[in-house]
Amino acid sequence: MAHRLPRRTFLTTAGAAALGAAGMAALPGCGGGGNADATYRARAHPQAEAWKNRIGLAQGGDDPARNVQTAIENLCGKDGVRTFVRQGDIVVVKPNIGWAQVPEMGATVDPTVVATVVRLCREAGAATVKVFDNSVGTDAKCYQFSGIEEAAREAGADVFLCQRHRFRTVTFADPRCKRLKEWPIYDDVLTCDVLVNVAVAKTHNLCYVTLCMKNLMGTQGGDRGKMHQEIHQNLADLNVTITPTFNILDATRVMIDGGPGGGRKDQVVRADTIVCGTSSTTIDCWAADPAHLPWPKGHHDLKAVEMVARGAEAGLGTADPAKIEVAA
Amino acid sequence: MAKRKKPRHLLHVLRIVSQLVFLGLFVGLVVATALGTTVTDHPWLARLFLITDPLILVGMTLAGAFSAALLAALAVLALSLLFPRAYCGWICPLGTSMDIIDKVLFRRRKRTREAAPALRQMKYGLLAALLVTALFGLGVFGWFDPVCIATRSFAVAVYPIADWAAKTGLVAAEEAGIDAAAGVYDWASGAGLFIRDANFKEGTAGIGYLWLAVFAAVLLGIWLAQAYQKRFWCRNLCPLGAMLGLAGSVSPFRPRVSDACIACGACRDRCKVGALEPTADGERYRGLVQECIFCYSCEREFCPVDAIHIGAGRPGPVRPEPRVVPGRRAFLGSAAAAAVVAPAMLLDQRTREKNETNPKVRPPGALRPDTEFLAACVRCGACMRVCPTNALHPSGIENGLAGLWTPTFVFNIGYCEYYCGVPADDVQAGRLDGTANLCGKVCPTGAIQALAHAEKIAHKIGTAVFDPTRCLPWARGEECLTCEEQCPLPDKAISHRTEEVANLDWLALPQSKRHRYEDLEARLAAGTLSDTERAELEAMPPKSRLLARPYVLRDRCIGCGTCENVCPLDGPSGVRVERLQTREVRVTDVGGQQRQRGRTGHGGPR
Numbered sequence: 001m002a003h004r005l006p007r008r009t010f011l012t013t014a015g016a017a018a019l020g021a022a023g024m025a026a027l028p029g030c031g032g033g034g035n036a037d038a039t040y041r042a043r044a045h046p047q048a049e050a051w052k053n054r055i056g057l058a059q060g061g062d063d064p065a066r067n068v069q070t071a072i073e074n075l076c077g078k079d080g081v082r083t084f085v086r087q088g089d090i091v092v093v094k095p096n097i098g099w100a101q102v103p104e105m106g107a108t109v110d111p112t113v114v115a116t117v118v119r120l121c122r123e124a125g126a127a128t129v130k131v132f133d134n135s136v137g138t139d140a141k142c143y144q145f146s147g148i149e150e151a152a153r154e155a156g157a158d159v160f161l162c163q164r165h166r167f168r169t170v171t172f173a174d175p176r177c178k179r180l181k182e183w184p185i186y187d188d189v190l191t192c193d194v195l196v197n198v199a200v201a202k203t204h205n206l207c208y209v210t211l212c213m214k215n216l217m218g219t220q221g222g223d224r225g226k227m228h229q230e231i232h233q234n235l236a237d238l239n240v241t242i243t244p245t246f247n248i249l250d251a252t253r254v255m256i257d258g259g260p261g262g263g264r265k266d267q268v269v270r271a272d273t274i275v276c277g278t279s280s281t282t283i284d285c286w287a288a289d290p291a292h293l294p295w296p297k298g299h300h301d302l303k304a305v306e307m308v309a310r311g312a313e314a315g316l317g318t319a320d321p322a323k324i325e326v327a328a
Numbered sequence: 329m330a331k332r333k334k335p336r337h338l339l340h341v342l343r344i345v346s347q348l349v350f351l352g353l354f355v356g357l358v359v360a361t362a363l364g365t366t367v368t369d370h371p372w373l374a375r376l377f378l379i380t381d382p383l384i385l386v387g388m389t390l391a392g393a394f395s396a397a398l399l400a401a402l403a404v405l406a407l408s409l410l411f412p413r414a415y416c417g418w419i420c421p422l423g424t425s426m427d428i429i430d431k432v433l434f435r436r437r438k439r440t441r442e443a444a445p446a447l448r449q450m451k452y453g454l455l456a457a458l459l460v461t462a463l464f465g466l467g468v469f470g471w472f473d474p475v476c477i478a479t480r481s482f483a484v485a486v487y488p489i490a491d492w493a494a495k496t497g498l499v500a501a502e503e504a505g506i507d508a509a510a511g512v513y514d515w516a517s518g519a520g521l522f523i524r525d526a527n528f529k530e531g532t533a534g535i536g537y538l539w540l541a542v543f544a545a546v547l548l549g550i551w552l553a554q555a556y557q558k559r560f561w562c563r564n565l566c567p568l569g570a571m572l573g574l575a576g577s578v579s580p581f582r583p584r585v586s587d588a589c590i591a592c593g594a595c596r597d598r599c600k601v602g603a604l605e606p607t608a609d610g611e612r613y614r615g616l617v618q619e620c621i622f623c624y625s626c627e628r629e630f631c632p633v634d635a636i637h638i639g640a641g642r643p644g645p646v647r648p649e650p651r652v653v654p655g656r657r658a659f660l661g662s663a664a665a666a667a668v669v670a671p672a673m674l675l676d677q678r679t680r681e682k683n684e685t686n687p688k689v690r691p692p693g694a695l696r697p698d699t700e701f702l703a704a705c706v707r708c709g710a711c712m713r714v715c716p717t718n719a720l721h722p723s724g725i726e727n728g729l730a731g732l733w734t735p736t737f738v739f740n741i742g743y744c745e746y747y748c749g750v751p752a753d754d755v756q757a758g759r760l761d762g763t764a765n766l767c768g769k770v771c772p773t774g775a776i777q778a779l780a781h782a783e784k785i786a787h788k789i790g791t792a793v794f795d796p797t798r799c800l801p802w803a804r805g806e807e808c809l810t811c812e813e814q815c816p817l818p819d820k821a822i823s824h825r826t827e828e829v830a831n832l833d834w835l836a837l838p839q840s841k842r843h844r845y846e847d848l849e850a851r852l853a854a855g856t857l858s859d860t861e862r863a864e865l866e867a868m869p870p871k872s873r874l875l876a877r878p879y880v881l882r883d884r885c886i887g888c889g890t891c892e893n894v895c896p897l898d899g900p901s902g903v904r905v906e907r908l909q910t911r912e913v914r915v916t917d918v919g920g921q922q923r924q925r926g927r928t929g930h931g932g933p934r
Contacts, residue, residue, distance in 0.1 A: 100747050100816075102756050136814060138717055138745050140363065140520070144752040160514050165499045205824065206809045206876070225810040225896025229800065263818035 038168035040185065040242050042092075042195040045084045045278040051075070053318045055277040055286055057328040064252045065116040067274040071248070072120070074327040075276055080120065084245050085194055087125035092192040093117050093157065094244075096200045096215050097133035097148050099261055100141035106253035106268035107261060108142070109200045111151035113250045113274070117198060118155040130188050131157040133218040136261075162186055167221030170241065176314040177237040179230055184221035185242060197244035197280060201251040201271070201287055203259035207231055208300035209288050210260050212247045212280035213239050213307050236310035239280050243316070249275040249283050256296050269294050281317030284308050286324050339624040343417060347424040354421035358482050361770060362520040363716040368749065371769040372397075374710060377421065378772035380404050381475045382575075383455075383568040384706055388773055390462040393695075393704035395774040405575060412576020413601075416562055416569050417621030422478040422550070426559055427600075429551040438597070439557055445602055447557075447564040448619065449654040452574070453662035455567040460663045464670035465699060466730050467775070470706030472567050477546065480733070483713035484722060485543035491523050523718055539722045539733070558600040562621070573618035577648060580640045583615025583626070588635040595630045604636070618648050677702065677728035688726045688736045689790040689887060689907055691715075692744055693768040693777040698727070704775035707733040711767035711776055717742030719889065720767060735767070735776075737789070739889035739905055744789060746816035746888065750781050785817070790887030790905040792821065792880045799895075799902030801877045805829050811891035811903050812878050821885035822903075824876040833869040845871065878903070 045051070056075025058067040069080070076083040085091055095114045101107035114131060121129045131152040135142035139161050143149035153159050167184035189195060199215030206228060207214065213235045217224055219242055227234045251273035258267045271293055277283045287293055288305040302308070302321065312319035354377055360367040361374045368374065375397065378384060385401035388394055404415055416423050458469035470476040494516070501509035516522055553560035562569050583603055585595075589612040595604040596613065603619035604626065606612070615636070626636045653659075677699065691711055695701040712720045712735055719742030722733040737744065747755065749766045760781035763769045768778040779787060792811075796802040801809070812822040834842070848865040851857045857865070880903070887905045895901035 100745075102752065137816070140524075140716070141745065141747055141752075145747065145755065147752070161517055163513065163517060165502075205812045205820075206807065223896055225808070225894055228808045228810050228813075228896065229806045231807070258818065258820065260813060261816060261820070263816070 038170050038185070038187075038190050040170060040190050042189075042192050042245055043084070044243065045245050047076075047083065048278045051278045052316075053279070053282055053323050054325045054327060055275050055283055057273070057275055057326050059271075059273045059328070061272060062270075064110050064112045064250070064272070064274065067252070067272065068113055068116040068248065068276075069120070071274040071276045081117075081124045085121050085124035085126050088127045089121075089125070089193040090191070091121045091126040091129045091194045091196060092188055093121065093129055093131050093152070093196045093198060094189070094215070094218055095131065095133060095148055095152075095198040096218065097139075097142050097146050098136040098218065100135075100137040100145040101262060102145055103147050104253075104265055104268065105262045106200065106202065106255040107259075107263070108146035108148065109198050109250045110252045111147035113248070113252065114148050114157075114198060115151040115155040117196060117248060118152050118157040121194075121196070122156050126194070129157045130192070131159045132162055132186070132188065134162045134186065134221060134224075135218075162221070164221065172237055172241045174240050176240045179233045180237040180241075183238070186219050186221065189219045189242065194245045195242070197247045199247070199249050200253075200255075201249060201273075201293055202255035202262065203257055203295070203299065205259065207235075207307060208305050209284075209295070211284040211287050212244075212249055213284050213311060216242055216244065216280070232306035232310045235307045236281075236314045236316065239311055239316055240314050244280060245278075247277055247280045247283050249287055251275065251287065251293055254293050254295075256294060256299075279317030281308055281311030281319070282324060283317075284311070285317065285319055285321060286326070289321050291321075334629050337624045337628040339622075340628070343622070343624055346418045347427065350419045351421045351424040354478065355482065358479065358487065358713060359521070361483075361710065361714050363714070363749075363766065364520055364751075368714065368766055368769060371763070374714070374770040375772040377475050378479065378706065378708055378710070381473060381568065382408070383469060383473050383571055384475070384773065386571065387459065387462040387467065387469045387473075388704065388706075390459055391465050391467055391703040393467065393700070393773060393775070395704075398773065404572075408572040408575045408579075410576070410579050411581050411622050412579055412617055413569055413572050413620060414622040415572055416566070416601075417623040420474055420478075420562075420568075422474040423559065423562055423621070425478070425547075426551060426554060426561065430554050430558055430600075433552075434554055434558075437555065439555075445605060446651065448602060448652070449658065450564050451566055451570040452653045453658055454565060455570040455574075456659050457662040457666035457669075458567050460666035461670040461673075464667075464674060465703040466670055466673060467703050467705050467707065467773070468673075468730060468732075469567065470708060471733065472565070473706065474561070474566050474568050476706050476708040477550070480707065480709035480722075481543045481547040483709045485540050485547060487713070488523060488540055489544065491521075495522065524716075539724075557602075559621075563601045563619070569621075570618075574648075574653075577618060577646050579617060581622075581638070582617035582641075583620045583636060583638045584641055585613045585615055586635045586637065587612070588633045589613050589631075590633055590635075592632060594632060595626050595636060598630050599626060614649070616649060616652055618652055673728065673730040674699070677730045680726075680728045688723060688731075689889075689905055691720055691735055691737070691767040691776050692765050692784050692787045692789055693779045694735075695775055695777065698731075701775055702728075702730050702734065704773050705734050706773055706775070708772065709733070709735075710770045710772065711735045714766045714770050715742065716745050716748060716766065717893075719743055719893075737889055737905070739892035740901070741893075743890040743893040744888040746785065746890075747781070748784070754781075785886060788886050789889070790907050791882050791885050792887060792889075792891050792903050792905050794878065794880060794903050795900070798897060798900060799878070800897065801829075801875055802902070805832060805875060807875060808896065809876055809878055810894050810896055814890050814894045816888060816890055817884060817886070819884055821881050822878050822891060823881055824878045826874050826876050828872045829875045829877075831870055831873045834871045837869070841868065 056071040058070035072080045095109040097108055099107040103110055118129045149159050166187040168187055168190055169182050170185045171182045172180045197212055197215055199212040202210050204210040216238055251271045253268050254271045255262045255268050258264055275283050275287055285308045289302050309319045311317055357373055379397050379400045382401040382405040385398040388398055461468050498509045498513045550561045591612050601619050601621050603616045604613050607614050627638055695704055719737050720735045721738045723731045723736040725732055749764050749769055763778040764781040764784040765779050768776045800806040809824055812824055815822045845868050848861055889905045891903045892901045892905050895903055
């Protein structure tokens with residue numbers, strides 16, 4: 001007589017197998033892709049069109065916090081951050097926390113700058129301000145070394161590490177996207193009301209400089225090394241799809257060589273400059289210009305920073321420095 | 329179920345408490361051996377169970393890899409002189425886990441009577457064999473040491489499996505809309521409880537790939553062998569148990585059976601380790617001091633006539649009873665077998681060592697040459713548990729059979745973190761003399777040396793080498809430089825040069841067009857081109873274009889593997905860390921003139 005499988009054993013085994021399979025499917029990397037209909041829905045700045053070629057600038061002094069405030073007020077008027085943050089908003093502040101380097105190395109945004117932005121958003125009535133970055137280096141170390149975790153938390157932000165399963169695949173459906181079809185973007189970026197992109201000014205081994213447009217790569221998951229093939233077009237596509245509500249460039253320190261990782265203090269110079277605007281492309285166009293920031297002589301000219309031209313082609317801003325209106 | 333007839337001996341209760349406390353301590357310490365926890369601030373905690381293991385002390389001393397920290401094991405050895413295998417019954421975490429499994433799975437199973445007592449001699453033979461391999465400078469006794477087995481199984485199998493299950497459950501709950509699950513996930517992640525790889529590969533690989541399954545299987549095997557005999561491992565195989573038992577042969581404390589014994593055999597049926605057996609004439613029973621683990625179950629509970637007493641008294645024979653330890657011939661046989669196998673393993677190792685492109689690289693601070701590392705490493709896996717980017721994994725036999733389960737880098741998963749064990753405050757304050765490599769911090773035997781930051785970043789793990797058949801700019805003419813971007817050295821070890829490369833658009837032209845282009849090009853050089861022809865030439869895609877190609881500066885490269893890790897290629901990376909030049913510089917490890925051997929100064933093709 002063949003041994004009969006008791007019903008209970010069969011059911012429990014089958015049930016356990018089904019649970020296991022469901023668990024496998026739920027785990028990223030084992031099952032299907034993320035949520036396919038995820039879309040970016042943060043508001044554009046109300047003046048986004050009008051201020052496309054306009055930047056706010058604050059230079060001098062040794063207080064980055066005051067520079068941030070001044071630059072924003074120069075651009076937006078007295079209402080400052082209130083022009084784009086409303087009562088009860090969920091705000092994501094995406095600083096560059098990409099590298100495990102202390103602030104003096106200029107590889108990450110100055111913690112004071114991040115704290116100030118967080119404070120201003122809170123004062124403008126934001127319900128939650130989230131601060132995070134998909135770091136390039138070992139994330140926990142980057143958060144600590146940059147000093148941003150501590151400073152932002154003190155200023156009242158919710159600071160957390162990115163988790164792999166919370167990236168959602170976003171279709172790059174805009175016809176202006178020429179190269180990228182889709183990319184996983186962090187969930188909190190997709191569900192926020194306002195995205196504030198806070199970049200730091202550094203040289204870059206592949207695209208000469210890394211400023212606001214490239215900083216947005218911190219919202220991306222997946223294999224970001226694959227952004228490096230035709231990076232300029234990729235960055236334009238990214239900025240078209242994930243257009244920040246507001247951009248701030250921290251050039252308190254400028255890394256003039258060894259970027260973007262850095263690690264040598266002698267490659268960092270102080271510029272005590274904060275630039276802000278509604279267009280990442282326009283800010284990059286101004287900041288990449290060797291006339292405005294202390295880029296090393298002969299390192300690059302504006303034309304070499306092709307992402308600006310690609311961004312302007314997509315209508316994100318201007319690639320012509322003469323057209324930029326500086327509110328200082 | 330039979331009712332318990334007699335109350336437990338007080339020491340029996342204390343023994344259970346002790347077991348649970350030590351198991352809890354062991355598990356807690358392994359879990360907490362992570363970046364930024366108290367355990368990594370006080371690394372002796374992470375090593376606690378390993379440095380108190382006398383087998384490791386004796387083995388390392390024989391292997392010529394003695395280190396002072398191991399003297400802590402003298403405490404356990406001293407304990408065993410009085411209470412031979414009390415360690416096994418009261419402390420050993422592996423033993424406790426076996427007792428728990430036995431209680432859960434085999435509570436009602438009758439086993440002891442039919443089990444073969446002669447099997448217990450194997451552990452003495454194994455001990456002899458392992459100590460002989462140690463004499464040959466191989467730390468392979470760690471394969472069989474129970475504390476190493478416990479550490480390795482827990483760190484490389486149990487913990488990753490639990491980690492995977494917890495993450496899977498929490499992610500599923502989160503996707504189902506339970507916010508609390510997301511909160512728990514963030515908390516656990518922030519507290520360093522989760523295994524996190526570089527680039528969010530957590531949960532996909534665990535630690536050690538296949539080895540995870542192997543270590544889980546070894547642990548399961550040890551647990552389930554109890555279906556045949558309680559504490560099968562401890563009784564028959566454990567070399568540490570054999571050593572403690574032999575050391576304790578002189579002890580006045582031993583299981584004693586009085587004349588009241590009626591030879592009913594109740595004790596033999598129930599003793600976990602077979603420490604009670606009939607005398608040759610079968611008229612009464614006797615206790616075996618080398619085997620008893622002092623669990624105190626027998627004294628009050630088993631014996632119907634209270635004939636058993638574990639304690640001091642008239643000194644028993646120091647020489648083990650016959651059939652406890654193997655005879656001289658068997659002893660010598662095991663030792664001789666080891667004396668044949670060990671040199672064979674060494675020869676195998678040396679042959680592989682000569683293979684220059686051997687890709688298996690060691691953690692920073694690993695003793696060199698590799699033969700010294702093989703002597704000092706106990707294969708416990710503590711370094712794999714603590715690696716913050718999950719880059720360290722057990723070797724297979726790529727490093728030779730002798731290298732089995734020694735740590736090696738898998739750069740596809742993680743990389744050697746530049747500021748590994750250095751807190752932010754220390755960097756800020758320029759205090760860089762603390763131990764910088766977590767693997768070196770937790771290593772119980774000093775096989776991986778603790779390095780200060782300056783030493784660690786100068787320590788050459790290996791050298792990155794570009795694979796011109798895979799690297800995008802080299803093989804396919806596409807721009808990339810991700811490796812250079814992410815090289816963590818302040819003076820980057822990867823540099824690039826803009827070079828003229830073939831333009832695929834030009835190559836895609838029909839042959840006639842290409843020949844026309846070359847013709848026009850030649851006439852341009854000769855200056856005989858008309859204006860229309862010049863316009864025609866300019867309208868065609870250029871023959872070549874400019875592209876930045878990366879090169880390794882091998883004198884700077886420390887082989888941290890970040891480049892290999894971040895390479896965007898699927899499959900093997902276009903740049904890989906190899907021991908290539910490590911062998912040449914291993915005498916000083918770093919710096920100085922490297923032997924040139926006809927190479928020019930970069931890792932890429934000329």
